[in-house]
Amino acid sequence: MSLQGFLGLYMQNFSVIILAAGLGTRMKSSLPKVMHELSGKPLVRWVIDAVSPLKPDKIVVVVGYGRKVVEENLSGSNVKFVYQGKQLGTAHAVAQAKEVLKDYNGDIVVINGDVPLIKTDTISNLIKSNKDNGSSVTVLSTEVKDPFGYGRIIRKNGFLEKIIEEKDASLVEKQIKEVNSGIYCFDKNLWKALLKVKLNNVKKEYYITDTIAILKNSNSKASIVCVKNEFEVKGINSRVDLSQMETILQEQKIKSLLNSGVSIINTKNVYVSYDASIGTDTIIYPGTFIDTGVTIGKSCVLKGSNYIIDSKIGDESIISYSYVNGANIGKKVKIGPFAHIRPGSILKENVKIGNFSETKKSLIEKNSKVSHLSYIGDAQIGTNVNIGAGTITCNYDGKHKHQTIIEKNVFVGSNTNIVAPVKIGKGSLIAAGSTITHDVPKEKLAIARARQELKHRIKK
Ligand code: UD1
Ligand code: MG
Numbered sequence: 001m002s003l004q005g006f007l008g009l010y011m012q013n014f015s016v017i018i019l020a021a022g023l024g025t026r027m028k029s030s031l032p033k034v035m036h037e038l039s040g041k042p043l044v045r046w047v048i049d050a051v052s053p054l055k056p057d058k059i060v061v062v063v064g065y066g067r068k069v070v071e072e073n074l075s076g077s078n079v080k081f082v083y084q085g086k087q088l089g090t091a092h093a094v095a096q097a098k099e100v101l102k103d104y105n106g107d108i109v110v111i112n113g114d115v116p117l118i119k120t121d122t123i124s125n126l127i128k129s130n131k132d133n134g135s136s137v138t139v140l141s142t143e144v145k146d147p148f149g150y151g152r153i154i155r156k157n158g159f160l161e162k163i164i165e166e167k168d169a170s171l172v173e174k175q176i177k178e179v180n181s182g183i184y185c186f187d188k189n190l191w192k193a194l195l196k197v198k199l200n201n202v203k204k205e206y207y208i209t210d211t212i213a214i215l216k217n218s219n220s221k222a223s224i225v226c227v228k229n230e231f232e233v234k235g236i237n238s239r240v241d242l243s244q245m246e247t248i249l250q251e252q253k254i255k256s257l258l259n260s261g262v263s264i265i266n267t268k269n270v271y272v273s274y275d276a277s278i279g280t281d282t283i284i285y286p287g288t289f290i291d292t293g294v295t296i297g298k299s300c301v302l303k304g305s306n307y308i309i310d311s312k313i314g315d316e317s318i319i320s321y322s323y324v325n326g327a328n329i330g331k332k333v334k335i336g337p338f339a340h341i342r343p344g345s346i347l348k349e350n351v352k353i354g355n356f357s358e359t360k361k362s363l364i365e366k367n368s369k370v371s372h373l374s375y376i377g378d379a380q381i382g383t384n385v386n387i388g389a390g391t392i393t394c395n396y397d398g399k400h401k402h403q404t405i406i407e408k409n410v411f412v413g414s415n416t417n418i419v420a421p422v423k424i425g426k427g428s429l430i431a432a433g434s435t436i437t438h439d440v441p442k443e444k445l446a447i448a449r450a451r452q453e454l455k456h457r458i459k460k
Pocket of ligand 1: 019020021022023024033034062064084086087088089090092093112113114149150151152163165179180181182206207208209234235236237
């Protein structure tokens with residue numbers, strides 16, 4: 001059997017409990033803490049995305065405060081929810097998962113829902129270490145510069161003894177820099193240990209961290225895996241934590257882009273989502289915000305304050321001062337300055353969308369131009385079409401949206417209203433200022449405007 005196959009079998013034998021029921025008092029927010037977003041993705045989703053590649057048997061999410069928002073956001077992902085009615089502490093939260101996992105024989109990974117940067121490999125090592133050591137619990141720890149707020153790892157003769165929370169720690173214990181990450185792997189002794197957790201702390205909560213000493217005292221083995229990178233296991237408790245984490249992610253992303261051949265003129269003045277893919281020799285000027293779901297090709301230029309989300313941009317395209325959402329943009333396309341490219345826009349090679357123009361749910365074929373002040377919605381535009389300044393597709397009758405079809409080589413004069421549904425045949429020319437309400441056959445000149453009259457000017 002291959003090593004991967006072996007690991008695959010090995011890894012199947014665990015489940016995950018994610019703690020996501022807390023309000024997160026320190027966030028000072030009505031939104032549950034785990035729904036706050038890091039780089040556009042809720043904290044709890046980061047955790048789910050980190051464990052999912054290991055294919056756990058079950059992922060149980062403990063919800064409580066704001067459960068509806070959490071459940072709605074995670075609907076569609078392969079998780080089970082259990083409800084913690086009152087937030088009586090992390091041990092109480094884990095206990096809620098018992099109904100789902102009590103007959104389960106594999107190991108159980110417990111993860112706080114506020115640890116977004118945890119890596120898949122680290123969790124995999126934690127599970128392996130718990131099994132290899134024959135431990136009942138293995139705690140993931142790290143050494144931090146400032147341990148304030150974390151549970152401290154208390155070792156005796158080098159071995160894990162217990163975890164003491166900040167509020168219960170003595171002055172000496174508070175000096176300890178090795179802290180609990182809030183990520184643990186338990187065997188099924190977890191459930192027995194939970195029954196013994198007491199309310200004997202300052203916060204008057206049931207602490208999952210108390211299970212360590214409980215298991216040790218019942219002759220079970222408790223071990224530690226210590227990770228080097230403290231940011232990987234940093235818990236988010238406040239907006240300060242969140243913004244620091246965002247900065248760290250940004251720094252990592254920008255560095256990796258620079259190293260992969262992308263130019264960023266001012267690294268402090270752009271935002272690039274963790275999941276963006278950007279090709280070599282692309283230049284990003286100050287002010288651009290690249291949100292989630294963006295792929296940008298090679299040798300593109302992003303100039304000025306662009307906002308781009310959920311879009312694909314082909315090689316050698318230039319986007320300046322524009323808002324691009326849900327678009328599929330081909331090679332050598334020029335957008336902006338000040339264009340609005342909305343969902344469903346498909347712009348093929350060499351298309352130009354100029355200033356104050358908007359496109360929506362429209363296909364614009366190669367070499368066509370919408371250079372100034374236009375609205376193109378629910379339209380199909382062929383190759384080599386020129387849309388004159390101020391032209392709009394009148395796609396909405398107040399109830400329904402209608403299609404406009406403009407075939408190749410059409411020239412639409414400035415300030416034209418195209419009242420959909422309508423089709424303009426190939427090679428036709430629409431006179432400036434027309435209001436087109438009927439189909440135009442191919443290769444015609446359509447003039448649909450009041451004739452100019454000349455009258456005597458009466459001077460007063
Ligand atoms: C916890 C640990 C601490 C560790 C730190 C790591 C305990 C007692 N302390 O502290 O040792 O260093 O994480 O970041 O576990 N939650 C519930 N129900 C509750 C309470 C909390 O689901 O009743 C959830 C929260 O939504 C959160 C997670 O559990 O996702 C951790 O809670 P939090 O209040 O952030 O614990 P910390 O004070 O950070
Ligand atoms: Mg926390």
